[in-house]
Amino acid sequence: MIDVKNISKRYGNIVAVDDVSLQVESGSIVGLLGPNGAGKTSLIRVLTGFHHPNEGRAFVDSVDVVKDSVEARKRIGYVPESLPLYPDLSVFEYLTFIANARSLDRNTERIEEALSHCGLSEMKYRRIGDLSKGYRQRVGLAQATVHDPAVLILDEPTSGLDPLQLIDIRGYIKELGKTKTVILSTHIMQEVEALCEKALIMNQGKIVASGSMNDLRTYGGAAYQYSIEFLGTLTKDGFSRLRALPNVLEVVDHGAEKKRHKVEVRSGKDLEASIFDFTCEENLKLLGLTPHKSSVEDVFVKLTGGTNDQITDSEGS
Amino acid sequence: MIRSLIQKEVKQYFSSPIAYITMTFFLVIQSVLFFIFQNFFVSNIASLRGYFGLMPIIFVFLLPSITMRTWAEERKQGSYELLITLPYRTVDLVIGKFLGAFILFCIMLALTISIPISVSVFGVFEIGELIGEYLAVLFVAAAGIGIGTCISSLATNQISAFIISVLWLCFFTLIGNVSQFVALPELLSRFFSYISFNSHYSSMLKGLIDTRDIIYFLVIIVGSLILTVYTIEKRKESQ
Numbered sequence: 001m002i003d004v005k006n007i008s009k010r011y012g013n014i015v016a017v018d019d020v021s022l023q024v025e026s027g028s029i030v031g032l033l034g035p036n037g038a039g040k041t042s043l044i045r046v047l048t049g050f051h052h053p054n055e056g057r058a059f060v061d062s063v064d065v066v067k068d069s070v071e072a073r074k075r076i077g078y079v080p081e082s083l084p085l086y087p088d089l090s091v092f093e094y095l096t097f098i099a100n101a102r103s104l105d106r107n108t109e110r111i112e113e114a115l116s117h118c119g120l121s122e123m124k125y126r127r128i129g130d131l132s133k134g135y136r137q138r139v140g141l142a143q144a145t146v147h148d149p150a151v152l153i154l155d156e157p158t159s160g161l162d163p164l165q166l167i168d169i170r171g172y173i174k175e176l177g178k179t180k181t182v183i184l185s186t187h188i189m190q191e192v193e194a195l196c197e198k199a200l201i202m203n204q205g206k207i208v209a210s211g212s213m214n215d216l217r218t219y220g221g222a223a224y225q226y227s228i229e230f231l232g233t234l235t236k237d238g239f240s241r242l243r244a245l246p247n248v249l250e251v252v253d254h255g256a257e258k259k260r261h262k263v264e265v266r267s268g269k270d271l272e273a274s275i276f277d278f279t280c281e282e283n284l285k286l287l288g289l290t291p292h293k294s295s296v297e298d299v300f301v302k303l304t305g306g307t308n309d310q311i312t313d314s315e316g317s
Numbered sequence: 318m319i320r321s322l323i324q325k326e327v328k329q330y331f332s333s334p335i336a337y338i339t340m341t342f343f344l345v346i347q348s349v350l351f352f353i354f355q356n357f358f359v360s361n362i363a364s365l366r367g368y369f370g371l372m373p374i375i376f377v378f379l380l381p382s383i384t385m386r387t388w389a390e391e392r393k394q395g396s397y398e399l400l401i402t403l404p405y406r407t408v409d410l411v412i413g414k415f416l417g418a419f420i421l422f423c424i425m426l427a428l429t430i431s432i433p434i435s436v437s438v439f440g441v442f443e444i445g446e447l448i449g450e451y452l453a454v455l456f457v458a459a460a461g462i463g464i465g466t467c468i469s470s471l472a473t474n475q476i477s478a479f480i481i482s483v484l485w486l487c488f489f490t491l492i493g494n495v496s497q498f499v500a501l502p503e504l505l506s507r508f509f510s511y512i513s514f515n516s517h518y519s520s521m522l523k524g525l526i527d528t529r530d531i532i533y534f535l536v537i538i539v540g541s542l543i544l545t546v547y548t549i550e551k552r553k554e555s556q
Contacts, residue, residue: 011555048402052554073404080402084395088332089325100321101403143399 001026002047002151002181007056009042016042018205019056024198026150029177031192032185033296034202035304040185041081043202044153047183048078061150074102077144081155081185083136087129091120091139094128095146102147114142117172119165133160141169145176152182158191170195189297199296203304218268219299226265226272229288230279234261238282245274260287266294318405319413326387326417339382340425346375347429365433365442369450369522373490373514376461381482383421384465387414388545389478401549411466411545418462426454446524453521456534457514461486463541470548489514489537 002024009017017039024030034040045051047058049069058065065072086094095114099107115121118138123131128139137160144152158169174195176182186192192199192213199216201209209219217223233256234242243251247269254262261284265271272289279286330336351368391397400410433442465482472478493513496506510516517530 045398050398050402050553070404070406073402076402078399078402080395080398082395082398084397084399086325086329086396087394088329093325093328097321097325098403100324101318101405103318103404 001059001061002183003059003062004043004047005057005059007043007046007053007058009039009046009051010054011042015205017046017053020202020205020207021056022200022207022210024181024183026181027177027179028198029173029182029184029196031196031199032183032202033187033189033192033199033300038202038304039205040202041155042205044078044155044183044185048076048153049073074147075150077147077149077152079140079144079152079154079157083140085128085136085139085143087127090125090127091115091131091142092124094139095142098143099146104147110146110148114146117145118142119168134162134165137161138165138169141172150180152176152180153185154182155185156187157184158186158188189295189300193296201300201303208303209299213296216296216299217294219303223294224267224270225292225294225298226267226275227288227290227292228263228265228275228279228286230261230263231259231285231287232261232283234263234282234284238284241282242278245271245278247271319409319416322405322410322413323417323420326414327420330383330417330421335382335386336421339379340428342382343375343379343425344428347371348432350375351432365436365447365450366522368432369454370519372454373457373518376458377483377486377490379425380422380458380461380465380486381468381479383418384462384469384482385472385475385478386469387418387466388470389472389475393474401553407546407549408542411470411542411549415462415466415542415545418466419459422458422462423455426451426458443524449524449526450522452526453518456521456531457518460489460514460534460537460541463538464489467541467545467548470545491515 002022004020004022007017007020008015020039020043032040032043042051046053047060047065049065049072052066060072061075063072063075086097089097092111092115095111096107099111104110112121115124118141120135120138120142123135128136131139137157141154141157144154154173157173158166161169170191173182173184177195184192184196196213198212199210200207201216209216211219234253239251239253242248242263242265245267247267248265248271249268250266252264254264256262265275270291272291275289276286347368350371388397391400405413433447436442464485465478468482468485469475469478472481490513493510493515495501495509501509511533517533520527521530
């Protein structure tokens with residue numbers, strides 16, 4: 001379990017993490033989301049003992065990460081964002097170093113297990129510098145899991161993997177999440193939706209939203225969004241009546257173009273039937289009614305002030 | 318646990334060409350200077366004092382080439398973050414890195430055993446003197462490696478770590494000789510001589526194992542290791 005209490009981290013005048021508190025229970029995978037510079041990596045670095053916080057305390061498995069840093073680090077498996085490995089060593093030599101550094105019993109057995117779980121058995125004696133990015137990513141995961149840690153902190157663990165490797169590694173992370181506390185920091189929203197039961201969204205050093213994936217999708221009450229297109233013109237009164245329909249949270253009028261009027265409606269519940277009835281009553285000919293279920297990505301964009309295009313860019317990069 | 322770090326360090330040295338290049342440089346330069354420039358065969362004396370006397374000058378370049386990568390390379394390739402987040406105490410990391418570099422040096426030094434063996438056909442060496450000479454070399458090298466690893470922990474890349482280490486080792490090696498070229502007040506001249514490697518090293522070379530010389534080198538070694546620990550701990554707070 002991870003328990004963070006009022007952690008702040010500053011670099012000179014820049015506040016990277018601003019009074020953050022959170023709790024992550026054992027046996028769950030929690031997604032850590034946020035745009036670049038939101039403070040995700042700084043928070044992770046405090047948890048892993050790489051940085052000391054300026055204020056606050058953090059506990060990993062009830063062990064203080066500053067006061068009892070070595071004990072806390074024994075309980076953590078960490079895959080850093082840039083995945084730095086030693087290119088001159090072979091995969092086996094590297095994992096042997098990690099296993100010895102962690103004073104593991106049954107070293108060889110543990111290493112073989114980690115190699116097998118991460119699909120690295122055939123690469124065992126290859127130089128890390130000669131491996132593809134996907135395989136190096138697997139070596140990163142293998143070193144983080146070789147000591148069977150209670151807590152796993154993964155910073156962009158699937159970047160650079162091909163689609164088949166993605167499926168494999170995501171499956172492995174899901175399996176690990178059944179028994180361990182996993183924090184998964186990523187830009188890939190689909191990954192969070194596929195793997196995590198809960199997520200935290202950070203922006204400008206603060207946690208701006210947290211909860212189960214379902215809570216986040218319906219953040220602000222909007223679970224559904226409809227694009228409506230009809231023939232005719234929506235009058236001011238008609239707009240007010242649409243706005244007054246039960247469960248409607250927001251109506252955006254995009255105006256008419258070539259007699260086709262476009263409106264967007266955000267609501268807390270399914271409104272398809274009500275919208276159909278409304279257009280009949282208003283004597284408007286319904287040309288299209290496209291429902292969009294609200295996603296974490298929509299909430300992310302709303303809370304962090306970004307655009308969906310930016311997210312697509314960061315996923316691609 | 319420290320053993321695993323030392324093993325990794327030594328393995329990494331030998332996995333890259335650095336160790337081989339440095340060893341070759343050391344053995345070739347040392348032999349050329351001794352046999353050719355110091356005219357060992359002409360002098361007709363079965364003594365290796367000249368051979369060992371050259372070492373601190375060569376160490377000014379040799380030791381930084383070993384130590385430059387210890388911390389600076391970890392930081393450059395990013396593995397520093399993973400290393401710091403492994404369950405090592407900072408002091409263990411610093412000692413492990415220091416010993417890794419020192420063991421590599423000892424391997425290099427072991428290769429020079431061939432010199433006294435091959436030269437011994439020209440006369441009988443005093444074993445005690447030979448041991449004293451090797452001991453003096455080990456102390457001066459350990460002090461140089463301590464300074465080099467400390468500078469590597471402060472530097473952002475290997476090149477700057479190398480250059481700054483060379484300058485510092487130059488300072489410690491030659492500062493005692495300044496009074497030969499510049500007229501200095503007696504007190505300052507004695508102070509420079511005291512802080513110089515050479516004054517302590519040369520008395521050990523003569524076979525005089527004085528505890529004050531040993532303490533001098535131990536202070537340099539321990540002091541530089543403490544400074545390295547402080548640098549790493551401070552970086553956790555300020556980074």
